[in-house]
Amino acid sequence: MRYLFKTRYEQDIALARHSGDVFWYGLLLIVLLFIPGVLGEFYVGELGGLFIFAIVGVALMILTGYTGLVSLGHAAFLGIGAYTNAVLLAHGVPFLVSLTCAGLLTAIAGVAIGVPTLRMTGFYLAIATLAFGAILANVFQKWTAVTGGFDGFAVPTPSIFGLRIEGATGIYYVSLAVLIFVMWLTFNILRSPMGRAMVAIRDSEISAQSMGINLALYKTISFAISAGMTGLAGALFAHYVRFLAPDAFDILLSIQFLTIVFVGGLGSIRGAILGAAFVRLLPQAIAIVRDDLPFGIGRMPGLEPSLFGLILVLVILFEPGGINGRWLKLKQWFQEVPLHRAVSFRRQKSYARSERLR
Amino acid sequence: MSYFQAQEIAIQFGGIRAVDNVTFDVQQGEVFAIIGPNGAGKTTIFNLISRIYAPTAGKLVFDGEDITTIAPHRIAGLGIARTFQNIELFANASVLQNLLIGRHCHSRVGWMSQLAFLPSARRAEIAHREKVEDVIDFLELQRYRDALIANLPYGVRKIVELGRALCTEPKLLLLDEPSSGLNVEETEVMGFWIEDIKKDLGITVIMVEHDMSLVSAVSDRVMALNYGKVLALGTPPEVQGDPEVIRAYIGGDP
Numbered sequence A: 001m002r003y004l005f006k007t008r009y010e011q012d013i014a015l016a017r018h019s020g021d022v023f024w025y026g027l028l029l030i031v032l033l034f035i036p037g038v039l040g041e042f043y044v045g046e047l048g049g050l051f052i053f054a055i056v057g058v059a060l061m062i063l064t065g066y067t068g069l070v071s072l073g074h075a076a077f078l079g080i081g082a083y084t085n086a087v088l089l090a091h092g093v094p095f096l097v098s099l100t101c102a103g104l105l106t107a108i109a110g111v112a113i114g115v116p117t118l119r120m121t122g123f124y125l126a127i128a129t130l131a132f133g134a135i136l137a138n139v140f141q142k143w144t145a146v147t148g149g150f151d152g153f154a155v156p157t158p159s160i161f162g163l164r165i166e167g168a169t170g171i172y173y174v175s176l177a178v179l180i181f182v183m184w185l186t187f188n189i190l191r192s193p194m195g196r197a198m199v200a201i202r203d204s205e206i207s208a209q210s211m212g213i214n215l216a217l218y219k220t221i222s223f224a225i226s227a228g229m230t231g232l233a234g235a236l237f238a239h240y241v242r243f244l245a246p247d248a249f250d251i252l253l254s255i256q257f258l259t260i261v262f263v264g265g266l267g268s269i270r271g272a273i274l275g276a277a278f279v280r281l282l283p284q285a286i287a288i289v290r291d292d293l294p295f296g297i298g299r300m301p302g303l304e305p306s307l308f309g310l311i312l313v314l315v316i317l318f319e320p321g322g323i324n325g326r327w328l329k330l331k332q333w334f335q336e337v338p339l340h341r342a343v344s345f346r347r348q349k350s351y352a353r354s355e356r357l358r
Numbered sequence B: 001m002s003y004f005q006a007q008e009i010a011i012q013f014g015g016i017r018a019v020d021n022v023t024f025d026v027q028q029g030e031v032f033a034i035i036g037p038n039g040a041g042k043t044t045i046f047n048l049i050s051r052i053y054a055p056t057a058g059k060l061v062f063d064g065e066d067i068t069t070i071a072p073h074r075i076a077g078l079g080i081a082r083t084f085q086n087i088e089l090f091a092n093a094s095v096l097q098n099l100l101i102g103r104h105c106h107s108r109v110g111w112m113s114q115l116a117f118l119p120s121a122r123r124a125e126i127a128h129r130e131k132v133e134d135v136i137d138f139l140e141l142q143r144y145r146d147a148l149i150a151n152l153p154y155g156v157r158k159i160v161e162l163g164r165a166l167c168t169e170p171k172l173l174l175l176d177e178p179s180s181g182l183n184v185e186e187t188e189v190m191g192f193w194i195e196d197i198k199k200d201l202g203i204t205v206i207m208v209e210h211d212m213s214l215v216s217a218v219s220d221r222v223m224a225l226n227y228g229k230v231l232a233l234g235t236p237p238e239v240q241g242d243p244e245v246i247r248a249y250i251g252g253d254p
């Protein structure tokens, strides 16, 4: 077991809690940097896709996991980012500029959906964002002059300072860089008044307000940041798929994004990454076992979406901490074995006295 | 002029006059208690002062400023903090985070500096942390610093909520039933905290309380309320001896 003795306040706001963290995350980064040289094109491409989903996961974690606001509109935000980037590139705008514009424009779209829904939570907010997504999906289809409609839109190859970002490897590195940037921003938010305000709104709006937190302002900020980050992911997604079709940004994709944060574990950045890995790997796993399943289940249409829905429900019911919660328990077990107590790992229900008094 | 004044404030919910023409004033540095049976309108008065509800009539004045129509999130910045009857802590955050949220009304760092966590943001965080540590020392919460609220016993949560209110560096503190859910010893300790808050920190306190021993022990003046109306106002012995008050507590309509 590792005991941490803190001697300075800086230790509580540092990004890495101790030297062990620095070592393992540094090692992980080095491995990630070398992967394209080792693994084949297919795996590098898949990992690039994972990074893009992880960016969305982190973005949605800010909104849902930390501010407590559900969104079924994030596929639309991804679409706005993707089309903005692709259209600007086609007009000869440099990639770094079009990427930034994709993020900013989507952040504005986030404000546009955040402000009218300020008083909504839970189910109502989910429906409102769903409607917003449906409207935008229509815009992507019908605004053919810009998006090309169902004919699709061929995304130009980007370049940074004359260096063409081509193939799976190019997308891999750019996505990794954006993911690290987005995670850095998120950790900064979480250790600042802004992030604490979000957590406060999630846990109790009424006392957040009486602590001086402007609910409308911080909910809007949360929407803007979450949407903006998703817009960045959208820009990269355009290059990942290379050809934009309006029906790519539908409700099923939004459900996949929600699955990332719920399965990964609400209120944890690590959870967002693990959830993204899960959501990207599940279709692969289905593809592998598909032909071996009995009764032709594997050839049933809608197998994948139903499985996503089923897993979402099961996780919410049986492991609210998600993969991250499971991981924390496993880590504790390894640290304590053989002194562990079985009861530490059983799910506990604790009733506060205030709840009993009501 | 008084430090805090409520002038003929009133609010109705449907047909119920929850608070009906209530007038009182609080002097700087005193502990002012509000008592009354359940449903008398005590919590509603707090909700009016915190601007969660807007009064249908009347005026609220704090430190010479009319706060009747101010935005609810600006109340903390003016120096009015509160606790809640049923504890409204941020349950999935640590004690430290809860207390730091209490510092929110004092944060001046721009959002760009926060996003990049510039040195100015870092310095501000350290300064907030020092203030929070003062409160932790004052309320002896050291060993709960990193504990999650959801894992804390009820009595400790009450102290943490008090601490969170103190972190806003209030001038006026509203305590809604500070002793509810506490046992006899815990209630006594709570009384000591309230006295220290008044004497050492010089904070003016308005508290809603049922426990008459606590009220007599710490409060300078008491206001008794029933059906949203003021029954009596005076020193604790005066109010306790008031025939109207006795009738309201024993039962029957006034």
Ligand SMILES: Nc1ncnc2c1ncn2[C@@H]1O[C@H](COP(=O)(O)OP(=O)(O)O)[C@@H](O)[C@H]1O
Residues within 6 Å of the ligand: B013, B016, B018, B036, B037, B038, B039, B040, B041, B042, B043, B044, B045
């Ligand atoms: N938001 C509300 N909506 C409707 N009725 C309310 C509301 N808040 C309080 N009331 C009513 O106002 C009266 C006073 O309530 P309250 O101030 O909570 O009493 P207490 O003195 O026990 O704190 C009660 O009859 C209560 O039902």
Ligand SMILES: [Mg+2]
Residues within 6 Å of the ligand: B042, B043, B044, B085
């Ligand atoms: Mg009450």
